[in-house]
Amino acid sequence: MELEGKVVIVTGAGNGLGLAIARRCAQEGAGVALWDMNAESIEKLSRELGVADARALPVKVDVTREDEVRAAVQTTVDHFGRIDVLVNNAGISRHKPLEETTLELWDLVIKVNLTGPFLCCREVAPVMKKQQYGKIVNIASLGGRTGRPGVGVNYAASKGGIIAMTKCLAKELGPNNIYVNSICPGTIYTEQTGQYPKEVFESWIAGRAVPKHGMPEDVADAVIFLASSRSDWITGVTLDVNGGIFMA
Ligand SMILES: NC(=O)c1ccc[n+]([C@@H]2O[C@H](COP(=O)([O-])OP(=O)(O)OC[C@H]3O[C@@H](n4cnc5c(N)ncnc54)[C@H](O)[C@@H]3O)[C@@H](O)[C@H]2O)c1
Numbered sequence: 001m002e003l004e005g006k007v008v009i010v011t012g013a014g015n016g017l018g019l020a021i022a023r024r025c026a027q028e029g030a031g032v033a034l035w036d037m038n039a040e041s042i043e044k045l046s047r048e049l050g051v052a053d054a055r056a057l058p059v060k061v062d063v064t065r066e067d068e069v070r071a072a073v074q075t076t077v078d079h080f081g082r083i084d085v086l087v088n089n090a091g092i093s094r095h096k097p098l099e100e101t102t103l104e105l106w107d108l109v110i111k112v113n114l115t116g117p118f119l120c121c122r123e124v125a126p127v128m129k130k131q132q133y134g135k136i137v138n139i140a141s142l143g144g145r146t147g148r149p150g151v152g153v154n155y156a157a158s159k160g161g162i163i164a165m166t167k168c169l170a171k172e173l174g175p176n177n178i179y180v181n182s183i184c185p186g187t188i189y190t191e192q193t194g195q196y197p198k199e200v201f202e203s204w205i206a207g208r209a210v211p212k213h214g215m216p217e218d219v220a221d222a223v224i225f226l227a228s229s230r231s232d233w234i235t236g237v238t239l240d241v242n243g244g245i246f247m248a
Helices: 016-027 039-049 066-080 103-131 142-146 153-176 198-203 216-227
Strands: 007-011 031-036 056-060 085-088 134-139 178-185 238-241
Touching (some): 007 066, 007 103, 016 031, 016 039, 016 085, 031 039, 039 056, 056 066, 066 103, 085 103, 085 216, 103 134, 103 153, 134 153, 134 216, 142 153, 142 178, 142 238, 153 178, 178 216
Parallel strands (some): 007 031, 007 085, 031 056, 134 178, 178 238
């Protein structure tokens, strides 16, 4: 029970990686605030995780909306009394070649993937500072490391931004005993990557040191490490979880 007694926020908890992360956090003994803009999915998950004994709290929030993020932090603190861990996981991809990437598509992806985590960090930081303790885990992406063609310039830039933001916040918040790290998952089958044709997805296995697909639980386990005291004294790092297709 690596997170016994801890309170964790997982954004984008309604699906894919976020859902697996929220489940693992609950298994490790945490109270979990399930943040997502899709209310139905987080209500379902909260019933599974134990809303009855107040262990899971569904919070409907669009992470791009400043007012909603502020209210979600308040709702979470009112319910649990503290916030130990913030997992910035909510994210989208809209991949097009450069010349087909409209300003609207650029803005949308930057807003969800970069502005959203910025707002969540900014609103959670005062709570963690008051506690003089906190762990922030930002879900970036292999695409932000490699700029792999096809991933989309908007997506790659947003995830590269997350990696830079992680380092900046690790330095700014470190004196308050707040740790900030990011994880770069390689391609994992979820609804988001399900947008790609099956043959494209299968082709990504080539070049991996470990030639198998990654599962959402592989990312969830890495989150548990960075969210728990097992990783104390690790801050500002980007952890690659990709079966060995990219090594920094
Ligand atoms: N799946 C992969 O292979 C992969 C690889 C690398 C990185 N990632 C990153 O992992 C994260 C999760 O990806 P996924 O594949 O599980 O996605 P997904 O589409 O399966 O789930 C994303 C969740 O985020 C929620 N969400 C989207 N926009 C939101 C907003 N504005 N406010 C609140 N909630 C919002 C959705 O409702 C959904 O429940 C993303 O940041 C993604 O970029 C995924």
